Amino acid sequence: MLDTLVIPLLKIVVLLNAILISVTFMVLMERKVIAWAQSRLGPMRVGPYGVLQAIVDPIKLILKEDITPVKADKMLFSLAPILSLVPALVAFAVVPFGGDELFYVADINVGLLFFLSVTSIGVYGIILAGWASNSKYPLLASLRASAQLISYEIAVTMTLVSVILTSGTLSMVGIVEAQLADGVWYGFIQPVAFVLVMIGALAETNRVPFDLPEAETELTGGFHTEYSGMRFSLFFLAEYANIIVISAVTALLFFGGWLRPFPNVEALAFLDIIPGWIWLFGKIFLFLYLFMWIRATLPRYRYDQLMRIGWKLLIPIALANIVVTGIVKVLV
Amino acid sequence: MATQSAPIFDTDELVINMGPQHPSTHGVLRLVLKLDGERVVDCDTVMGYVHRGIEKLSENRDWTQIILLTDRMDYVAAATNNLGYCETVEKLLEVEVPRRARYIRTILAELQRIGSHCLWLGTHAMDIGAMTVLLYAFRERELVLDLFEEYCGARLTYNSMRIGGLPLDIPSGWDQKVRAFCDVMETKLPEYEELLTNNRIWLERTRGVGVISGPDATALGLCGPPLRGSGVYRDVRKDEPYAAYDEFDFEVPLGTQGDTYDRYLIRLEEFRQSIRIIRQALDGLPEGPIMGKVPRLLKPKAGETYHAIESPKGELGYFIVSDGRATNPYRLRVRPPSFCNLQGLKPLIVGHLVADVVCLIGTIDIVLGEVDR
């Protein structure tokens, strides 16, 4: 009873709260990072250096009036943000924050597959949001989103196959342990896969330069044009939760998760005093920063260019990567 | 439509209203786009939302009062509007403007060009998704506005020129500040270029987008950078020199492809040429009066004239009819460059994707206050 129900439930509660709070602070971090990139200050008014902005923003969003357009499909309109947020949160179930059982909710042997399938449900939220709004800009955006997410899903999944080939397991914990056993982060032996996954991650989380479904300057906000108040913030939460989870998975798959750098070099053993989860958090932050940096730097791709990159570039390279990995695996 | 090829599915074009409330229509422009998927098959441009009847108002205002109205047309480049109007009236009055005034006017006009192009660069890049450039460009525009504020006290609607000259001489030390600004601006331009010029995504978004050939652009009446981007050598500053432009050495950048990227490069080069002109004007700034001999009661002889200047957006022309009796123009017509460039929008965007529409609105650099007047 304690092991099967109470402890997992406790873990889930802690994890969910942690995610939600970290999302609010991540928004603050994004605003600050981009502000620095753009030689301005960012939020400075609420609390010292605007730290409390992270608390004030959600309160504002919760208190705002929630408007449902008259012509919207009411049920789907309410369902869409939930459908978008829940998969993003569920995906955290298989993300281990450390090697110990204490640090993950579940370690299922098809963890990576579970992660991929759950996150791809999130696209339904976006498609439904665009459809249910009964408005033209959101509709265009949701069409873009479905095409974009599906094609990048394929590329990312195929790329991950080569990682699975290298590690020989689908379990998240297993993959990190395989990196420990091999003595090297997979980012170094699968650099192509890492780059592809990063690009795919940008596209799947609708981030610049692939933020077409919500391109403000083209589609006036995209699929969440008609949303306001808490429903809007659910989309926001989902987007940022997705960014965190995908950063975490990238860190786990390619940067050794909770392992210290050069896990097999004995001379660096003193680094082990730093607990594993701090290593992982550090890596996640690095990726989050990368996401924000890219956002501050790059313009946006056009729809057809985005599809071209997905189908004509990423997928062939991913396939080639699988073949090369397979051959190397057989030969070595 | 669906009769021959796919009888099961009924296809229809999606009509979408872009604007008047839209983040990237630069004001209150409304485009009624007919879309086939994401491709634009037809477009109707609707404007007039900020039509204030400036031409009609001018027929009922004093000659000097109109300067103030011209501020409100292209409100991001008020100084060039003032300049165009004052020069036209001076031509009608046959008044000689002192050399010092002409030099200062040139400096103001070129500062204004830099300021206006900063705004264009920022919003254009923002439309394509590069948000940092907006902040960088506004940082420099701020410096321009500060200079104008020091000169005439206003930051947006300057009312900075008078018929026959200038209301104010430059404040002491202002020329040094302008020089310092030119130095700063020169160091900032590479920053913009680093973010955009060789950026793969920027290239893919702007190259080959909105191509228009030179003869087409001429017939369409495009002016300013959009016309020069198509390789047509047309710059009022060179062709019909006004103010003191005939005394300065500068180049007119020309494009070769006539696409959005060329127009971008041209405006970037115009930053440099403007700095060059300002430096020359500051070096050679003559002493002397700033106001010509203008009668107290302005009453040009009956007649009409058209005079054009090169505003940051293109050829800004004023056509003024005086009936020789009243102290107001009988007819004042503004030839707004934004209006003419906006006319070129439809041929540019038909056949492109929705994402390119915002890119092309940005590249023609319109200000709706001037389109609608």
Add this chain to the structure above:
Amino acid sequence: MTDDPKPAGSAPDGPAKPDAASDTPATPEPAAKPAQPPAAAAPAAKPAAKKPAPKPKAPPEPPKGPEDPAPPDDLEPPAFIAALQQAHPDAVEQLSYWVGDWTVIVKLEALIDVATYLRDADDASFDYCSDLTASDWPPREKRFDVIYCLYSTRRRHRVRIKVRAGEEDQVASVSGLWTAANWFEREVWDMFGVKFAGHPDLRRILMPEGWQGFPQRKDYPLEGPGELLLESPMEWLRLRNLPDEAEIE
């Protein structure tokens, strides 16, 4: 605005067609008379083709038309104008020169011929229609001047063509020659009500679709009744006929 007496003066004429002269006092300088009117203002009284009885305040006569001063005798017109006069001897009504600008005043019927010639002839080659506008001279029989400012990007010279058109006349559209003229002509139609024959898309451009009247005409009041007229014309008319004018906004 400073000139309040206007509505009182023009009220009996009705809202639909306030007459030309009744609106002229709206100019802020009614005492602008003593200017010595050169040349054309001489036949000042072409009486009352459309004009009501003289106003009590005797406002200045509305100008009869633009001056269009003839070129000084010692000035040769540019070669292309001479060539134009040769090619189309009947087309050119008058030549005018003022502060450095040449204007060719052309017969309405000959406009397209002249425009085509000016665009295509080698020594003219006006490939750029830099502006197209109109001006309104209500007392004149052909009240509109339609003015075409042309520029040549090749030869770098300018000329203006001008045609005179009455209210019912159709001006041939030059949008087939210069695509730029498309919107210019729409604007002239919108503002003056000059009709352009053969224009592909003659709609209002700056004013709303259902607007009544043509704002840039001289007989169009500067200060209108405001939005009330658009929203409920009957109510506007009722208020207007009330003795107390103050109720109209």
